[in-house]
Amino acid sequence: MINCPIPISQYPQVLLAHGGGGRLMHQLLEELFGRAFANPMLDLRHDAAVFEPPPGPLAFTTDSYVVRPLFFPGGDIGSLAVHGTVNDLAMAGARPLWLSAAFILEEGLPMETLWRVVCSMQEAARRCGVHIVTGDTKVVDKGKGDGLFINTAGVGVLEQALRPGPGHVRPGDAVLLSGDLGRHGMAIMAAREGLQFESAIESDSAPVHEPVLALLRAGLEVHCLRDLTRGGLAAALNEIAQTARVRIAVEQTAIAVREDVHAACELLGLDPLHVANEGRFVAFVPEAQAQAALATLRTHPVSAGAARIGRVVEHGEPLVTLKSAIGASRILDMPSGEQLPRIC
């Protein structure tokens, strides 16, 4: 990371005037964002980026990021804002191409903090092969924000005819999970609450478009993809069950949760299946293709721990059931939603 291009001695903190449309804002856009995100398509000097899309349907998505704290083991709000939107595009079966980046800064935010976040975004975008092509900056008065919120929207292209979506899920589908659960949520909680474990739990924040595109390029019939962010595996499976109107049965023993994550969840009274992840997804494929899909997923480090965790049983009243290690089956309900505010 090079030094912040805005002279910190002169502007140690973000001022309201940095959002006012005048000289200071101009300097911030040109020198800080322009320097960090520099790429031929970036058009900070006009109101929109213009590009020729490759052939194929496009996917379009948006997410705002309000995670607290801004920096946590395994990531920060900047890399998260890139991975999250890249992953949402991947879940639609799209190859991520272009991102926008919009910042809501709180007056008083250290300029150095903004620079660190922006550098992290650019590094994450580079690793994902996407370009940040347009942006916006607003400043709100002190006490009316919380340091820094980021919105990224993304555009990607579908290169296969397949359009994975919850409406395509059907009985006989196998449910594949790309890796262990609960690390992002517990990394955030540990950082926020100052919890000490033997070793720090690192967020699983990571882009997952590579294994997803590998599945599609292999010609596998991927019916649905869903990343396991807010509400975790439980929310994702319940949402899919409701849209597809199916019953899904999963097995607890097939679902990997690291021991330290498990212990942290127990301590805080949380269910790891409700906890958010930022580099995990489920894929629904026909049972006959499950082994081929797992083999493909396991060739990518981010989904090396992929496993078959269950199946779609039948059409009917939407329901997700979980079979425990001792063989008892219980309903895996949608979380009520109070546990973990501001994890993404």
Place this chain on the structure above:
Amino acid sequence: MINCPIPISQYPQVLLAHGGGGRLMHQLLEELFGRAFANPMLDLRHDAAVFEPPPGPLAFTTDSYVVRPLFFPGGDIGSLAVHGTVNDLAMAGARPLWLSAAFILEEGLPMETLWRVVCSMQEAARRCGVHIVTGDTKVVDKGKGDGLFINTAGVGVLEQALRPGPGHVRPGDAVLLSGDLGRHGMAIMAAREGLQFESAIESDSAPVHEPVLALLRAGLEVHCLRDLTRGGLAAALNEIAQTARVRIAVEQTAIAVREDVHAACELLGLDPLHVANEGRFVAFVPEAQAQAALATLRTHPVSAGAARIGRVVEHGEPLVTLKSAIGASRILDMPSGEQLPRIC
């Protein structure tokens, strides 16, 4: 406006759990946003919207909206969030097609307020002929936001070969202004400071894509378009002068400012040329096409007051000059940016 579909008696305010990924968030997405924005392409049930773009280059833009107060004479944060992004697409010469809508809600925001804003967004989108196709909702704890921030990103299509941009501005261009200046900024200031005038100053917030597309469809050689938001006319002209490396000369007598806006600016010590607008733009066209362009602009109500306000004089050190009513010329500088926080 129909009644809020979330039972106000049960949930009078937004709770942290409305952003938690569980049942309450699901209800908010399905019943409030899903109801208001209902359209065939909206995909609240998956991570991204997918569509077939029409032929042509695409424009992509984003803006966050943090205006205070949320409701003001002539508009609100919802309609502003649609008009602003529609206008940014138009300034790239694009026909606006699809918007995303991402909300950062502060815990405690009245549910009724959210519903009013969302209905206003949908109504503005309908009038602009665009669809809100994807979205996101986050909730931050009380005291860490300011009621409601909105981000919209937009995608549009360029239907003409022309790609207007500041790099195309050249000596001999006429500078056209689409109407009177200063109303949005002064409407916000009056509402915020409780100023009373004989009649309320209404924001000029409005979509301007129709007159812009009319210019392009008429085959006029539009070199550059720029809407006059933060920093007003002064910032827009200075930015363009810097990018194109030209000297621009404008005449004060050609620039319309309503008498009440002028009086309000005097009272607050503001220059109307620095004040933000949300339905005004400048167009740079070859002098020989200025009359035809003005005639086209004047057929649209939003730009009925269009006028030729100046010209691009020569290449060289970037500079904008303003000739006053008595014939004296002065430099029209970039505003420093402290005057008007959170007007958009």
